[in-house]
Amino acid sequence: MNTYNLVVIGSGPAGRRAAIQAAKLGKSVLVVENRLRLGGVSVHTGTIPSKTLRETVLNLSGWRERGFYGLSYRVKKDIEGKDLGARLRMTLDYEIEVLEHQFARNGVRTFAGKARFIDANHISVTDPTGDVHTFGFEHAVIAVGTAPYRPANIPFNDHSVVDSDSLVFEPRVPRSLTVVGAGVIGIEYATIFSALDVPVTIIEPRDTILDFIDREIIEEFTHDLRKRGMTIRFGAKVETVELDEQGWPVAILADGRRIRSDMLLYAAGRSGATADLGLENCGIVPADRGRLKVDPITFQTSTRNIYAAGDVIGFPSLASTSMEQGRIAALHACGAAMPPAPAFFPYGIYAVPEISTVGLTEQQVREQGIAYESGVARFRETSRGHIMGLQSGMMKMIFSLETRKLLGVHIVGEGATELIHIGQAVLNLGGTLDYFVENAFNYPTLAEAYKIAALDAWNRMPRNTPIAPIE
Structure with missing residues (x-):
C-alpha cells in the first residue's frame, strides 16, 4: 500500500490547485478522479463547456454584429448541434492536455477510479476494471464538486428533458426551450439559446433572480431579456413535468398553467457529489x-x-474562488504560511449579456448605514460602444x-467579466474616486x-469635495 502526504479526490479547479500547490512544497501527492479523463466537472460538464458553448453561439449567430446589421443577421444560417459540439470537443481535449502536463511536470500522480474513505487515513479506489486499490494519506482534500439535482417528479431522458450535464454532452438546438430555475446556470443557458433566436421561457418560484447582484443591474438585465422576447415567469412553481403525445415536455405549474416546449432544462439546484465517498x-x-461544512x-x-x-x-461556487480554496487548504495541510484572503473577489456570470460584480451592492451599503453616492455609465455612451454597435450595457x-x-x-454588458478586474484592483488597494478621474484610460475602450x-x-x-479635473 502506498501512502501519500496528500490525497486529493477530484481534479477540478479546487483539486488541481491543491495538488499542484502541495507538490511545489515537496509533498507526495495523489489525485483520484472518477472519470477516465482528468478535469472534473469544470472541464467536462461545467465551466469550460458552458463558456465554450456561449462563445460558439455568439460567433456563429453573429450576435455581436447585430447592432449594425439588424436582428436577422447571422454568420451561419442554420446552426445545428454538431456545430456546437465540434468546438466543445476541441476545447475539452486541449484543457485535459494542459492539466495532464501540469501534473506530470510537478510530479503529481493520478489514478482513475471511485474513491471511498476506509477511515480518516485510508481510502479504497475502485478502478474501471473493478479492481480495488488501497492508499494511505496524512491529509486529504475533498474536491468532488457537485452534480445536478434530479427530483423524482421530473422525467429526465437526456434529450427533451435535460439537466446541465446532459445538455452539453450531446448539444442540440431546440425549436423552443423552457428553463426551470433562474440561478446562474439556468440564466446562462437560457440567454445562450436565446441568442440563437430560440424562444425561451424561464420559470422561477421566487420573485427575484440572482439576489447577490445589485438590484439596478438585475433590473437592466431583465429588461434586456424581455426586450429580446424572452418570457420570464416569476413566482411560478413547477409541480411536475409530463411528456405529450409528440414527446415534448410540458411543465405543469402550481397555478394550473401548462408550458410546452421542444426541450426542458431543469436547473433548479445542484447537490454535492459526496454520496458514495464513505464519509x-x-x-x-x-x-x-x-x-x-x-x-x-x-x-x-x-x-x-x-x-x-x-x-x-457551497457558495460562491466559482472556478476562480475554488482554485484559491484548494490552494489555501493545501498550504494549511502542508504547514506552510497562508496569505490573507483578499477582502473582495469578483463574481462573473457568463450570460448574454455578461454580468460581473465586486464589492458592496447598493443594498448592502444602505444596510451598513454608509453615506454614499453612485455613478452610472452606459456603454452606448462610449466611443468604443458605438464602434462595437452596442445597444445596451452599463457600469455602476x-x-x-x-x-x-x-x-x-x-x-x-459586453466584456463585463474582463472589465471588473480594474475595479477589483482599486477596491482591494483602498483606492478612491480620484484614481478614476485623474488617470487616463485607453481611448476608445469600454x-x-x-x-x-x-x-x-x-x-x-457635495461641492466641498475637491474639484475633479475638467474632461
Whole structure:
C-alpha cells in the first residue's frame, strides 16, 4: 500500500490547485478522479463547456454584429448541434492536455477510479476494471464538486428533458426551450439559446433572480431579456413535468398553467457529489444536499486532517474562488504560511449579456448605514460602444461620501467579466474616486466607462469635495 502526504479526490479547479500547490512544497501527492479523463466537472460538464458553448453561439449567430446589421443577421444560417459540439470537443481535449502536463511536470500522480474513505487515513479506489486499490494519506482534500439535482417528479431522458450535464454532452438546438430555475446556470443557458433566436421561457418560484447582484443591474438585465422576447415567469412553481403525445415536455405549474416546449432544462439546484465517498467512515456528516461544512479560513472539515474545497462546500461556487480554496487548504495541510484572503473577489456570470460584480451592492451599503453616492455609465455612451454597435450595457460604481473610497463596481454588458478586474484592483488597494478621474484610460475602450461613471458620481457629491479635473 502506498501512502501519500496528500490525497486529493477530484481534479477540478479546487483539486488541481491543491495538488499542484502541495507538490511545489515537496509533498507526495495523489489525485483520484472518477472519470477516465482528468478535469472534473469544470472541464467536462461545467465551466469550460458552458463558456465554450456561449462563445460558439455568439460567433456563429453573429450576435455581436447585430447592432449594425439588424436582428436577422447571422454568420451561419442554420446552426445545428454538431456545430456546437465540434468546438466543445476541441476545447475539452486541449484543457485535459494542459492539466495532464501540469501534473506530470510537478510530479503529481493520478489514478482513475471511485474513491471511498476506509477511515480518516485510508481510502479504497475502485478502478474501471473493478479492481480495488488501497492508499494511505496524512491529509486529504475533498474536491468532488457537485452534480445536478434530479427530483423524482421530473422525467429526465437526456434529450427533451435535460439537466446541465446532459445538455452539453450531446448539444442540440431546440425549436423552443423552457428553463426551470433562474440561478446562474439556468440564466446562462437560457440567454445562450436565446441568442440563437430560440424562444425561451424561464420559470422561477421566487420573485427575484440572482439576489447577490445589485438590484439596478438585475433590473437592466431583465429588461434586456424581455426586450429580446424572452418570457420570464416569476413566482411560478413547477409541480411536475409530463411528456405529450409528440414527446415534448410540458411543465405543469402550481397555478394550473401548462408550458410546452421542444426541450426542458431543469436547473433548479445542484447537490454535492459526496454520496458514495464513505464519509461516515471518517466522521464527516454532510449538510443539505451533500454539501460539506468547513472552517472558512483553513477549509478543514470536522475531521481536521481532511479538507474540502470548491463547489462541494457551497457558495460562491466559482472556478476562480475554488482554485484559491484548494490552494489555501493545501498550504494549511502542508504547514506552510497562508496569505490573507483578499477582502473582495469578483463574481462573473457568463450570460448574454455578461454580468460581473465586486464589492458592496447598493443594498448592502444602505444596510451598513454608509453615506454614499453612485455613478452610472452606459456603454452606448462610449466611443468604443458605438464602434462595437452596442445597444445596451452599463457600469455602476459606488463611492463613500466620507472617504471617497470605492465601495463596489457592478457591470452588465459586453466584456463585463474582463472589465471588473480594474475595479477589483482599486477596491482591494483602498483606492478612491480620484484614481478614476485623474488617470487616463485607453481611448476608445469600454474601460473608459470607469471614468464616466466616476465623474457621474462626482457630479452629485457635495461641492466641498475637491474639484475633479475638467474632461
